[in-house]
Amino acid sequence: MASKRSSTVSQSPTENWTDDLPVCKLSGVGFLTNQRYREDGGRREEHELEDRSFHFNVDDTYLYGVFDGHDGTRASDFTVQRLPAELLLGQLTADMNDEQIKGAIRQAFIVVEKGFFQSLDDALAEKTEIQLSMPEGLSSYEAYQQFPDEVARMQALQDEISGGTTAVVALIFQNKLFVANVGDSRALLCRETPEGSISVTQLSVDHVTSNNDELTRLANLGLDIQQILRNRRIGNQENTRSIGDYCVKGGYKDFDILSAATEEPVIAEPHICGGFPIDETFHCLVLMSDGVYKSIDEASDVETNSNFDVVRLVAEELHCQKNMTGVAQAVVDRVGRAHHDTYMTQMSKCQKRDDMTLLIRIFKEEIANSLKSPRAPGRQSVSAMPPMSPGVLPVSVPYNPSNPMTGSAPSLYIPSGVQTKPAPSGNSPSPTTSTPTNLVPQVTISRSDTQSSASSASGSPSGSFPPEHATALGASSQGIDGEGESNEQEQGTETSEETRVHSYVDFTDFNRQVDELGADYVYAWDKPKPAAPTTPV
Secondary structure, three states: OOOHHHHOOOOOOOOOHHHHOOEOOOEEEEEEOOEEEOOOOOEEOOOOOOEEEEEEEEOOEEEEEEEEEEOOOHHHHHHHHHHHHHHOOOOOOOOOOHHHHHHHHHHHHHHHHHHHHHOOHHHHHHHHHHHHHOOOOOOHHHHHHHOHHHHHHHHHHHHHHOOEEOEEEEEEEOOEEEEEEEOOOEEEEEEEOOOOEEEEEEOOOOOEOOEHHHHHHHHHOOOOHHHHHHHOOEOOEOEOEOEEOHHHOOOHHHOOOOOOOOOOOOEOOOEEEEEEEOOOOEEEEEEEOHHHHHHHHHHOOOOOOHHHHHHHHHHHHOOOOOOHHHHHHHHHHHHHHHHHHHHHHOOOOOOEEOOEEEEEEEOOHHHHHOOOOOOOOOOOOOOOOOOOOOOOOOOOOOOOOOOOEOOOOOEEEEEEOOOOOOOOOOOOOOOOOOOHHHHOOOEOOOOOOOOOHHHHHHOOOOOOOOHHHHHHHHHHHHOOOOOOOOHHHHHOOOOOOOOOOOOOOOOHHHHHHHHHHOHHHHOHHHOOOOOOOOOOO
8 A cells, every 4th residue: 555655645745535546656756846946055945836737547547647736735735636637537437539538638627627616615705704894995005004904814815725836747548648738838759760869749738928839829708918028927927827816817807917808818628639559669758847947948058958957867766776766757857957057157046946856758668667776787877967967968969948949849869879789708698688777778879860750840949969069968867976988989990080088178288398397307106116225144
């Protein structure tokens, strides 16, 4: 029973009916609480962990979800309990087609939000009653002076009804994958290509004020888009779609910027894609809250694609951890450390970060079974320094979160490295036997101009990796203890001038001083001293 409860108890201290649902053994969840940093290296939480997640396997129906709550945990707690009840209790049947399954998922989102708002009925009624009992036309200051108890109670009720949550949900039913989301939590699908690469496709859509499709929808409601772009918020929220958030839904008229809307501007209608038939090319699925990829963006000094960075970290940790939960937790730990390290060197940057939750589902059972020990033979160690640090990840597929995004999902390719063969020994498996080193693709960078058709068609950000950074990016898998060698050394090939990583330390001044003083003088300390003459006895 304890193992079954690991899916939600780690993030929610209260017990609920989902604690008895079987957990998917091919998946794992890692999370970190929010942090505000201090100059002395300390840190503190600004609020309790508001992220929630689940990963269930009920009668070969798999359901995964990550929920990023805000303004409290009430919405994320409600959703993480109610949504499985709308999808895992017989609603899905074998005779349903893809559109009917999508309809069931869409209905689940709507029903969950309706149930959440019904749970707020008493609070809304009490708030309305207090408002009607107070004279009209009072300013906030006058109301507080004349009715302090009523104002304090109204504020408490306001806090109770203002919470909401994002949601990204993945459903595997009849060997097909469906993904649905509201808000800016993401879903990434990683697939192996015939060329030996890993393609990474974002299946979710970021429902934020920089999304062109969402801006068009809001403009059609009569809202001032330019004002929304200036504020980078819609009312008091960053997301244009969510579950909950009554204040920008039923109460949206209270916001001047939203009062002109002809209907509720923030909605719970999910973006849904699928079903994708699962085949041997499926490698892994990644669900994450925005705290993960935004922390990567903030910690990087160069333009980077955080989706790519997350997948590369996952691939590295698959070599080092003993279970999927360990893989997910190791990734968020590395992201959190990189974010804090950036603050310690640039205190005007990265002063705080949000909660982070990362869920990973591996599709090949043999990969999960190979995670037996953190340092199994044949596995490379992974550097503790996250690859977002300057000089380690100097480049990735072009991606700029500040530019307006379309509703289409970006796609990119991550070429995997050449797999190394284990050294021959008496008990070594044959070359055709699956081993930890050939089960998990080595994510390194090779020059390729390949782009996915989905990316090209949608105009999503994509590009190729400049060759001068190929070795630098792949070298991070070598490890801090010196274990492992570069792929070029293993293949016995020579490094060409085109792919050589040039030194990022300028030795011009040093070389000039050596020339002035003379090499014999500078390196005299490094030469063997002549033996002292011996005195005959």
